[in-house]
Amino acid sequence: MDAEGVLAGLDPEQRAVAEAVRGPVCVLAGAGTGKTRAITHRIAYATLTGIVAPQQVLAVTFTTRAAGELRGRLRQLGAPGVQARTFHAAALRQLSYFWPKVVGGDPPKIIESKLPVVADAARSVGLSLGRTELRDVASEIEWAKVTQRRPEDYAAAVKTTGRKPPADVTDIAHVYAVYEQLRRERNLLDFEGMLELTVAVLLEHPEVARQVHDQYRYFVVDEFQDVNPLQRLLLDTWLGGRKELCVVGDPNQTIYSFTGATPSYLLDFPQAFPDAKVIKLVRDYRSTPQVVRLANTVIGLGRGPGTGGETARRHRLELTAQREDGPEPVYNEYDDEVAEADDVARRCRKLIDEGVPAREIAVLFRINAQSETYEQALSAAGVPYVLRGAERFFERPEVREAVIRLRAATRGTDAETEGMGLIQKVRHVLLGAGFTNDPPEGAGAARARWESLAALAQLAEDMAADNPAADLPDFVTELEERAAAQHAPPLEGVTLASLHAAKGLEWDAVFLVGLVEGTLPIIYAETPDQAEEERRLFYVGITRAREHLGLSWALARSPGGPRFRRPSRFLEGVTTKVTTHTPARADRTKRRTAKSGPQPCRVCGRPLTAPVERKLGRCEDCPAAFNEDLLLRLKEWRTETAADQKIPAYVVFTDATLQAIAERDPATLEELAQIPGVGKVKLDKYGEAVLSLCGGG
Template sequence: MFDLNQLNPQQRQAVTHGAGPLLLLAGAGSGKTRVITCRIAHLVQQGTSPEQILAVTFTNKAAREMRERVQEMTGRNAVKGMTISTFHSLGVQILKSHIDRLGFKRNFSIYATSDQLRLVRELLREAGADSSNRDAEQMIWRISAAKNRLIDAGQYQPTLRDPLSHLVATIYPRYQKALKAYNAVDFDDLLLLTVRLLEGQSELLAHYQQRFVYQMVDEYQDTNPVQYQLLKLLAGGHKNLCVVGDDDQSIYAFRGADISNILDFEKDFPGTRIIKLEQNYRSSATILAAANQLIANNRQRRPKTLWTSSPAGYAIDYLRCEDSEDEARQVVELIHAETFRHQRKFSDFAILYRTNTQSRAFEEQLRYDNIPYVLIGGQQFFDRKEIRDLVAYLRTILNPADEVNLLRIINYPKRGIGENSIDQIIRRSAEQNAGIWQLLQQPEQFDGIGQKTLTAIAEFVALIKSYQSTFKNPLRLLDTLRQLLNELKLADEIYRQEKDPQTAQRRIENQNEILNSLGAYIERNERPSLAGFVDAISLLDADPAGKDDKEKLLSGNTVTLMSLHSSKGLEFPVVFLAGMEEGFLPHKKSLDVTCDIDEERRLCYVGITRAEQRLVLLGARQRRKHGKLELREPSRFLAELPQQLLATRQAGVPADDGEEQQEKSANQFFQQMQQLLG
């Protein structure tokens, strides 16, 4: 059971709303999940049958948590009859009962990615096209994007400027025909086929419209076209569709999310009642004022203003650091100061950034200071494949007898030394009790290995020996590493491997970050060497995230590192928002497109509203790119924040007024604002 009096006025209006479409514009930290669960419980208490309630969200975890909360309020029996699920689980439920109307059997299989790859590779071979994993993954990615935009195989149209689209136009229909022959569907079919089924079967659509009298959807701003169409069909009967979302937190356009779904909701559902949930239960008034003023600069949005009954709190710090390493040092120093001064735990802190490449400097500094951390939404920097591949080259150059790393790179990138040849080399090494490197220097002794492979082996040996010599010059370490990267053409290999150009670019940026790591190492050491650099990496790798401190990790007492995209839905007492510079936030790819700048501003807004008590913004005067320092411009978003609430200072220089004065200044600002508003 729950008490309506425990809700604020807007929450009560949302919970008790009766029939008709309802749009809940739920600002960050406004208790939207509580509102949804209370609304479901209220409907049951008012006599609605649990079987008539449908609640849809995006993840199994969110659906499970919603079910558990509703069960606490209504009891186990009521929850049993409800449909609380993800979009795809709902699709499975409908298709398992009716897919035979589309020519499938009801015991259809759902193909995993590995199944899709095998099928698409076979279709590519039949079409006489490249059937590599990379091309197969490209096909799957393109077909998935089409299905999410409601484009069937027969509707797909290639474009002149996109040669790959012509191959997709050939493979997509064959792929769908093969799936049907195998009585299988893929993950995207679970929604597209459900939509086509309901569109083509009017009596079936009427059945589900009558069954689901009340529908509720969480995170509506993240819906794509096929999800929108499914909801529109199901709500076409009673029109009791309640959607909850925040256009200011729409940050997944790259996944196909369409912000117009929430912006145009009342156009699609006439008679919509709009309720704004603007009271924030998370952040200080200062943080909310900054967030409100920032997001007001977006042109396409629904006006809303977050507010709180909490005190103004501290001013927002902006630290202009020298470079990436200084930025990381400042964050770690502030963590030490906050834990000492305010008895905070490490789990009170989050470091947020726009791109995963930015985590490298923070990971290094946290490890140097033995501060445990957890990396969310990505691998630790030195665990990433592209980094391990490059480091394997450096370790082999230093010690060719290291056969683990030698074998990792002997044919990476591919140079014509195939698996059969490598197996023969390994066998000969065991038979002669000789090292592989020793044998590689005498390739003519291998029987059965062709001349092309022997030439490739000789070139590989020459490459390693050449860099063994050039890396000995400590004054040219950076230039030599840059030369190695260019000669290996690892970037080309990554592009060949990856289906998604954006993923490939991120991996290449990660690899280039090694140059920046080496540059930072050179600055810290009077007598730098390649061996010293690799040793430093090895020491970091041997002690990831302070794993020796098991008690702290087991208790979850770790600093959190994550990208802004991964941070949505989370909150922390202290947030460090790093890389407040043009090119990072907003990201360089968005600088020429207005709608992309709006999404970047929403990302910044999400980052700011993760902070409960303290927000620290950081940027650098210069950063290394491919090992060379480049000047950086502060983010335009800094100028869009209320300057009265921003304590700007140079890194390492404490605020003159101190914390108490900062809090006093912020409170004075809010008193003046209240007087102006009357």
């Protein structure tokens, strides 16, 4: 791709970013406005026009996944030599390279977790801390280190910042001091120490600084509103007084102040660099006008980031929707959390039946403890789900086995795969790892294993669609790069995630749940600034939705409990369209019993428990009268339809749904619509074709 080709297709503001090839540049980019597109095209345009060599560019972001995405996009744009890393990865690379030259001896061992050393430090000062308390103290030590507070300064810093420590400040300061002592004695280095040591090496060894400054002359920092003082110190050291810096961020998405991050570096960028060019991206390509309107209203009712002063108000971004109209956000109030979770699960099931893939639906909550109720509700509704932040995808045994098999397949020859395309080759290999075209019914380990392999198969389909010439070695390379970047493919299940974990992601449908005072804002958000950060967290949740958005809250924690909860203050001035969606008490009791299976088998009358049984309307081992030829015809039709539409067969209809159709042999669309698994979208899309195969055709 040439330089002019890189600029093609950008909107006016994105193009302004791409053409601003000389720093300093500050890009204020709202949610869904294409900031990654803008900055990658800027880097590519600068390298293709000869402004800077690719190897002299350092693009910094906050997650390995985001860094991997940057590298992938830059490769496609013709700038494969650009370094895109996290702050920690870049620092570790430099530290590892220069350590033997300027320090010598064994380098410190990088520790993934502070907990073991914090536990030893706590015991040495006479404290007995549980695992949760240890995590809290470790987080407090991290905050102190990134904000450059030493143990002797910690108590004063807590007082001046209004921070609420998880334990006695004197105890935490003692643990912090001993932690640092033990870490040095054991030659260990935590992530904060890694950044500090990199800064020290650069400042104390001019020859190292010269080499780094010569290597990297062009800097881009994404998510600049999340930079903390220690990261800013390292960035300044890398810059060495130069101005070739482009920063990108959204003050409306500042949600990590509790970790030491501050939006002041983004908001005050024009003061730090008076000749900086400031460009705003406000065209929202992600969400419908209805979602964007709500997001603008919610953030507009707040005071803005930081102090809420004139600087914050001046930099506030009001999004402009670019998509066509969609449904209005839906607000629901429930008697209790269980009723809320049950109805959200029902609505997820309905969306899936209407054709929305499960992986394009998310349920977002403020704290992880809210997850369990939704896991139970989704399981009872037969809806697959994925917990974000659980086991890493590429570390799952079935995924490791599949990658090994795929890698081996690139080295050998297989007569069976001769002439096959990428999709068929990948599926052929995955069949050997236990993959099937249709998922096992129900939840559990077998379903989780299948979904992992299905995600790899789907990734191959996506890759083949983007690059028809791609072959198995290209796919394996993609998997290896994704594994290194922890960039997992989407799993076929509804995502359950905290609002913090959802940042940077998006779905077709989002349910924001538990919107009550004490949860959002969280109960310990006591100061105005802390409450405003909770508002921004709410805003982040809203802007994850492309089209469907549900907002809900419950007046009691458990069924029959006191209904003393109040809806979140962030809903005030937003809507009066609230639907009280909890059934009457008698109906509630009946519906709860339904979880354990009140639907009787139409053959023997036994209560049905498994989702597949409820779909069939009978026990799996009860005799059923159905036309085997019809079931065979339905499966053949499904295979052909899935191939034509390039989707997995189960997305058309599951085996259980086809069997239910064959057993009931519907004669009209109305009868077909009564079968579980046949929603309105599928009825419109496939109804006539199915009836043509049945007795009603």
